[in-house]
Amino acid sequence: xxxxxxxxxxxxxxxxxxxxxxxxxxxxxxxxxxxxxxxxxxxxxxxxxxxxxxxxxxxxxxxxxxxxxxxxxxxxxxxxxxxxxxxxxxxxxxxxxxxxxxxxxxxxxxxxxxxxxxxxxxxxxxxxxxxxxxxxxxxxxxxxxxxxxxxxxxxxxxxxxxxxxxxxxxxxxxxxxxxxxxxxxxxxxxxxxxxxxxxxxxxxxxxxxxxxxxxxxxxxxxxxxxxxxxxxxxxxxxxxxxxxxxxxxxxxxxxxxxxxxxxxxxxxxxxxxxxxxxxxxxxxxxxxxxxxxxxxxxxxx
Amino acid sequence: xxxxxxxxxxxxxxxxxxxxxxxxxxxxxxxxxxxxxxxxxxxxxxxxxxxxxxxxxxxxxxxxxxxxxxxxxxxxxxxxxxxxxxxxxxxxxxxxxxxxxxxxxxxxxxxxxxxxxxxxxxxxxxxxxxxxxxxxxxxxxxxxxxxxxxxxxxxxxxxxxxxxxxxxxxxxxxxxxxxxxxxxxxxxxxxxxxxxxxxxxxxxxxxxxxxxxxxxxxxxxxxxxxxxxxxxxxxxxxxxxxxxxxxxxxxxxxxxxxxxxxxxxxxxxxxxxxxxxxxxxxxxxxxxxxxxxxxxxxxxxxxxxxxxxxxxxxxxxxxxxxxxxxxxxxxxxxxxxxxxxxxxxxxxxxxxxxx
Numbered sequence: 001x002x003x004x005x006x007x008x009x010x011x012x013x014x015x016x017x018x019x020x021x022x023x024x025x026x027x028x029x030x031x032x033x034x035x036x037x038x039x040x041x042x043x044x045x046x047x048x049x050x051x052x053x054x055x056x057x058x059x060x061x062x063x064x065x066x067x068x069x070x071x072x073x074x075x076x077x078x079x080x081x082x083x084x085x086x087x088x089x090x091x092x093x094x095x096x097x098x099x100x101x102x103x104x105x106x107x108x109x110x111x112x113x114x115x116x117x118x119x120x121x122x123x124x125x126x127x128x129x130x131x132x133x134x135x136x137x138x139x140x141x142x143x144x145x146x147x148x149x150x151x152x153x154x155x156x157x158x159x160x161x162x163x164x165x166x167x168x169x170x171x172x173x174x175x176x177x178x179x180x181x182x183x184x185x186x187x188x189x190x191x192x193x194x195x196x197x198x199x200x201x202x203x204x205x206x207x208x209x210x211x212x213x214x215x216x217x218x219x220x221x222x223x224x225x226x227x228x229x230x231x232x233x234x235x236x237x238x239x240x241x242x243x244x245x246x247x248x249x250x251x252x253x254x255x256x257x258x259x260x261x262x263x264x265x266x267x268x269x270x271x272x273x274x275x276x277x278x279x280x281x282x283x284x285x286x287x288x289x290x291x292x293x294x295x296x297x298x299x300x301x
Numbered sequence: 302x303x304x305x306x307x308x309x310x311x312x313x314x315x316x317x318x319x320x321x322x323x324x325x326x327x328x329x330x331x332x333x334x335x336x337x338x339x340x341x342x343x344x345x346x347x348x349x350x351x352x353x354x355x356x357x358x359x360x361x362x363x364x365x366x367x368x369x370x371x372x373x374x375x376x377x378x379x380x381x382x383x384x385x386x387x388x389x390x391x392x393x394x395x396x397x398x399x400x401x402x403x404x405x406x407x408x409x410x411x412x413x414x415x416x417x418x419x420x421x422x423x424x425x426x427x428x429x430x431x432x433x434x435x436x437x438x439x440x441x442x443x444x445x446x447x448x449x450x451x452x453x454x455x456x457x458x459x460x461x462x463x464x465x466x467x468x469x470x471x472x473x474x475x476x477x478x479x480x481x482x483x484x485x486x487x488x489x490x491x492x493x494x495x496x497x498x499x500x501x502x503x504x505x506x507x508x509x510x511x512x513x514x515x516x517x518x519x520x521x522x523x524x525x526x527x528x529x530x531x532x533x534x535x536x537x538x539x540x541x542x543x544x545x546x547x548x549x550x551x552x553x554x555x556x557x558x559x560x561x562x563x564x565x566x567x568x569x570x571x572x573x574x575x576x577x578x579x580x581x582x583x584x585x586x587x588x589x590x591x592x593x594x595x596x597x598x599x600x601x602x603x604x605x606x607x608x609x610x611x612x613x614x615x616x617x618x619x620x621x622x623x624x625x626x627x628x629x630x631x632x633x634x635x636x637x638x639x640x641x642x643x644x645x646x647x648x649x650x651x652x653x654x655x656x
Contacts, residue, residue, distance in 0.1 A: 032438075034438065073321070076314055077314055077626060077629065077630060081311065081629070081630050082630040083626075083630060086379075086438055087576070087580065087625065087629055088626065088629055090379065090573070091577075091625035091626050091629070092620035092622070092626075094577075094618050094619075094621060094625070095618075095619055095622035095626070097618060098616060098619035098620075098621075098622060099617075099619050100619030101613065101615035101618075102325065102329040102612075102613040102616045102619065103325065103328055103329060105329075105613040105615075106328065106329045106330050106613065158603040175398065178540065217615070218640070221443070221447055225443070228439060229439050230434075232439065243494075266454050266457075266458060268450040268451070268453045268454035268457075269454065271450050272451075275444075275446045275447050275450075276443075276447060276505065278439070278443050279425075279429065279435070279443050279444070281442055282429070282433065282436075282439065283432075283433040283435055
């Protein structure tokens with residue numbers, strides 16, 4: 001029971017870590033991207049198209065391409081057009097959800113024709129996966145989960161130990177100082193959003209390739225919005241964000257555990273838990289966290 | 302290319318966007334001209350179509366007004382969808398509780414219940430914002446999901462129809478259903494209520510002290526606070542509650558005027574389209590009526606598009622998103638205190654051109 005719960009937690013947390021890591025990067029550069037939900041669905045649809053053409057590898061490439069395409073839509077307006085981040089992000093999400101829905105119905109027939117595509121199988125790591133208790137849950141997962149294990153410390157190192165990371169953070173904290181130091185805000189922000197497109201696209205691809213094994217309209221189901229909350233909850237720190245993602249993965253996994261236990265609790269209550277938890281957590285951390293000072297401000301230059 | 306984009310962003314962005322739209326439409330097998338003709342016939346081609354358009358426009362006008370009021374005060378309420386669902390739920394519950402004993406107060410009571418519930422739902426986000434500094438963008442999004450699960454639970458549980466076959470409530474009694482606007486037509490008085498709400502909101506924003514406080518808070522919370530006469534927190538909370546009440550009213554009117562019962566897919570995303578409605582109107586309440594009717598026509602026409610031309614109806618949300626992006630690129634939309642945009646006239650002035 002606990003083994004299955006832990007396994008489900010890690011599985012549910014994987015796309016959340018990827019998506020939240022991408023959002024963390026852009027938020028440290030002073031951008032809040034509600035279009036992340038659209039990036040996820042773009043990645044999910046891209047991975048479907050890729051996987052039907054070129055197997056799992058094609059699926060991964062398709063996920064990245066789909067995510068980056070959506071992120072480019074966002075960044076051309078916000079970074080180069082100086083448009084409002086919230087409104088643009090909302091529109092980008094609407095665009096991506098509508099476009100993927102329409103293309104899916106046109107290319108793959110009407111809804112209901114469920115496609116089966118090659119999926120990312122679990123790859124148990126010898127020895128480690130044999131650790132009693134947590135071994136199977138942590139080390140018998142698809143490769144994309146292991147990518148997350150490496151991503152989080154790498155992101156921390158990049159943000160706090162490299163000049164590029166410093167440049168990114170300076171834009172989020174004090175754009176004027178960044179400009180004075182000769183940093184191009186536009187270039188760094190544009191690159192940050194592209195990185196978010198890659199990570200968010202992979203997150204969407206994970207939903208298709210490692211979880212559902214197929215695509216459904218709107219299958220991102222608000223995970224992009226949750227990832228934004230995770231970044232706040234994780235205090236804009238890579239390890240904090242990873243921990244927050246695991247908490248959310250656990251809440252989603254609880255839904256299966258509770259159904260298995262048959263406690264008679266309506267399933268909608270269980271499904272609502274992660275969302276309510278986000279609200280409680282955001283209220284709970286109030287006053288003890290500080291967002292990047294320039295977050296949400298387009299007028300940086 | 303990038304340098305040119307940075308110098309003159311709007312024309313390049315819009316051209317690129319239209320190419321993207323064209324690619325999506327082409328890939329989805331849409332011929333824009335014939336699709337446009339089908340859409341037009343489906344929206345305005347007959348009295349029946351026109352009535353369908355106005356019925357569809359009613360919740361869009363009210364939720365669009367809800368968004369416009371909130372945005373004017375600098376409150377990013379993107380939870381109109383959830384507030385609408387909760388309003389529909391409360392209206393259904395009250396209508397069913399009142400049962401067959403109806404009188405002339407029945408409909409006002411039911412509609413007020415919906416508005417109050419919507420205000421209460423928005424109140425959660427307002428409280429989180431003012432007490433804990435939780436960004437309302439995130440809290441209202443989360444509350445949308447919670448409202449969806451709430452309806453999903455209720456129509457399979459306490460509010461399910463007695464035979465327990467379908468996931469929906471019983472039909473509300475005849476006396477709680479909105480009368481037709483013109484005898485014999487499908488269009489109900491909810492449309493008139495929506496238009497009246499817009500006129501009232503326009504008057505309040507334009508001609509009253511409360512309206513001035515709201516606009517001042519939206520234009521610059523710091524300046525409004527420094528002026529010393531404006532309680533910024535209370536003004537934002539008021540705008541949030543009024544916004545929620547309008548969205549809740551939209552839900553109540555949808556239940557009492559169109560569906561007569563509560564079920565899960567009651568709203569095809571009215572609360573999100575509402576953002577486009579409000580932006581196209583430049584946040585001007587009067588212009589919201591026009592832009593609500595335009596989007597109502599798009600959505601009513603999209604049904605015809607799917608039926609007669611085989612075009613997936615979701616294409617319409619791509620068109621709506623394109624419209625929002627074109628508007629923000631042209632800087633027609635000046636959002637108060639959102640930290641964006643350059644100089645220029647305030648939103649209300651531009652609205653007269655945009656609407």
